[in-house]
Amino acid sequence: MRYILCCIDNKNFSQASCDYAVKISNTMNLPLKFLSIIEHHHKAYKLNLSGNISLGEKDEILYELTSEEENESKEAIKNAKELLGKLKQRAQENCKNKIETLLIHGEVVENILELQNEIEVLVIGIRTNVEHAIGQNVKEIIRSIHKPVLLVNSEYIEPKNLLVAYNGSNESIKLLLETSSNPIFKEVKRDIVNLNTDSSKSIALLEEAKNIYEKNQIEVSTHTIKSENPKDLIEYFETNNFDILAMGAFGHSRFKELIFGSFTTKILSNIKKPILLFR
Structure with missing residues (x-):
């Protein structure tokens, strides 16, 4: 059975992620599952490994490393269980559907991909600003x-205004089809924006996007931003006080991204409210 998956940790807006996941679960009438993944990338902080190590010291060092890693793992498991319990209790206050928790050991990306066929929407808490680069795990997911x-990437706000950035790519078309046939957020005002220096092309793309929503009886407004700079999209988003930005993600090849940079990454690194992405 499909469900809403909320992937959480102790660092990145876990309570806000919980509240958005509850909102989506209620809107789509699907169960909610909280997931915590414990990665084992142990670093030895206490041991001084510089210089030569005598034969007699090797066993002692190995014991200390093993003990340190074991204690670290126990602490991580304890904290993860406590957080999962608190979020489940928080979700039960408003969620209308079944709630489960799942604790997994291993790699974040691999474990989430193994669950892909069961997931309807994935919710992840992140920190996105100049001081905190987007984690590689998030990009790979x-x-x-x-x-x-x-x-x-911020505290929970009841969504009222949704801005959809549409450029005609396969990713943005999939996003429109997905969110219009089975809306993730209902009873919100939707605006579609296109960044384009070619006005006639922009009008055609916006009409295409508008028609997708209208087939599902969803009203939208449209707007052209005569630019291709992601900063102009963020400025329009903030100036008009939208609550969530929706857009297709990573439409270029990795080679092009190395040369020109990624539009998606630039948005992620600078936007201060949640962003809904579809690859």
């Missing part, structure tokens, strides 16, 4: 999973 992903 967005690149790999073919489901809507809501990245939560």
Whole structure:
């Protein structure tokens, strides 16, 4: 059975991610599952490994490393279980559907991809600003999973205004088809924006996007931004006080991204409210 998956940790807007996941679960009438993944990338902080190590010291060092890693793992498991319990209790206050928790050991990306066929929408808490670069795990998840992903980077706000950035790419078409046939957020005002220096091309793209929504009796407004700079999209988003930005993700090849940079990454690194992505 499909469900809403909320991937959480102790660092990145876990409570806000919980609240958005509950909102989506209620809207789509699907079960909610909270997931915590414990990665084992142990670093030895206490041991001084510089210089030569005598034969007699090797066993002692190995014991200390093993003990340190074991204690670290126990602490991580304890914290993860406590967080899962708190979020489940928080979700039960408003969620109308079944709620489950799942604790997994291993790699974040691999484990989420293994669950891909069961996921309807993935919710992840992140920190996105100049001081905190987007984690590689988050980028790889967005690149790999073919489901809507809501990245939560601020405290919860009841969504009222949704801005959809549409450029006619396969990713943005999939996003429109997915969110119009089975809306992730209902009873919100939707605006579609296109960044384009060619006005006539922009009008055609916006009409195409508008028709997709109208087939499902969803009203939208449209607007052209005469630019191709992601900063102008963010400025329009902030000036008009939208609550969530929706867009297709990573439409270029990795080679092009190395040369020109990624539009998606630039948006992720600078936007201060949640973003809904579809790859």
